[in-house]
Amino acid sequence: MLHSTDRRNTDCVKYDAIIDKYGQDMIPAWIADMDFKTAPQILEAFIKRVEHGIFGYTFRSKRYYGAIAEWYKRRYNCSIDPKWIVDGPGVVPMIAILINTFTQPGDKIIIQPPVYPPFFAVIKKNERIIIENRLRKTQNSYEMDYDGLEKVIDERTKLMIISNPHNPVGRVWNYEELEKLYSMALKYDLIVVSDEIHADVIYKPNQFTSLLKVGQKNVVVLNSPGKTFNIPGLTNSYGLIPDERLRVSYTETLEKLELTTGNVFGITALCAAYYHGEEWLNELIDFLQSNRDYVYDFVKNNMPLIDLTLPQGTFLMWFDCSRLGLDNPHQFFLQNAKVYLNNGADFGDKSSVRLNIACSRKMLEQIMERMKQAYDLLAKR
C-alpha cells in the first residue's frame, strides 16, 4: 500500500523550504521526490540494521553489485558484467567527476534542453562550455534533433549527457533513437553519459532501453534507486562503464577525491530495493499512471491552451504554456494558484512549467482545481 505522508517539519526541501518562504497556503509540486513512504521491505531492512546498533565503516559487497546486475537483467533485459559497476555519491556528483576526468576547462559538452537544470549547472561550474542541442517538439511529443547535433559538434566537443527517460518531457528513448545518437557519438569520438535515474517508472506499453543495449564503447550509464524508491536523501548511486579505459580513469578520480566509502543506509536500501522491492514498485507505477491520466484529461478538458504531452515515463509532467502569452508562467501559477511548480526557465524553456505528480490524488485534484481557477482568470483579462 502506498502511504502519502505529511512531510512538513522534516527538513524536507520540497515542503519546508517552500512553506518557509511562501507560507502554509502554498502547495509545493516541484522537486523530483515523492510524498510516499518507501517500500516496506526497505524500512524493514533499516529497522534490522538500526537494531544491530553499530554503524562502522562499510563496503559494497558482492551481494550489492549482484543486486544491480540482476536488476538490469530482470527489469530491462540488459546483461551487465558486475565488474563494470562503479560507485558514486549521487548521479549529479558522478557527472561532475566524469566531467573533471574526461574533459578540460573550455571543452564543450552537449545537452538536450529542455532538460534537468543541474546538467547546465554542473557544466558551467566546472568551466566547460554548454552546447545546446534542443529537443524538437512534434505534434504530441518531443524528439532528438540529429541534424542539429551533427552541426554543433566540433573538435572541442568531448562529451554528451542524455536523460533517459527524459526529465522533464517524459520521453523514453527507443532503440532506434538511441542507436542513431550512439552512431553519431562514435563517429565523432564523444563520450555519452546516459543518466538513467528515471528508468524504473515507465508506463505501458512503453519499454525502457538502456544505452548499454545499443553499445558499450564510450558509454557511461548512471543510475540509483533514489527516484524509484523515494530515497534520494541517502546519496548513493552507481555507474556502469564497460569501457575499461574509462572505468579505470573514473575510479582513479573517485579515489583521489576520497569518495569511495559507502554509506550504511544507502547500501542497505539498494539491496533491499533491488532484491525485494519489485512488488511495491509495480503498485507505484500503476498509481502514478492513474495520476498521469487524470492530469492529462483534466488539462485537455479544462485548460486547452496548455500543451501537455503524455509522459511515457517519470512522475513529472511538462506543461508548455506558450499559448497563454505569459512572461513567466511559474510566477503566474505561484501568485494566482498558490501552486509551486518548477520553473521551465531553469530547464531552458521559460514558457513551460513542470509538475510533480507523485503525491496523493486528493492533493493533485487540489492542484488542478487551483490551476484551473488561475487559468480562468486569463480569459477574463
Ligand SMILES: Cc1ncc(COP(=O)(O)O)c(C=O)c1O
Ligand atoms: C535526470 C536526473 N538526474 C539526476 C537526478 C539527481 O540524482 P542524484 O540525487 O543522485 O544526484 C535527478 C533528480 O531529480 C534527475 O531528475
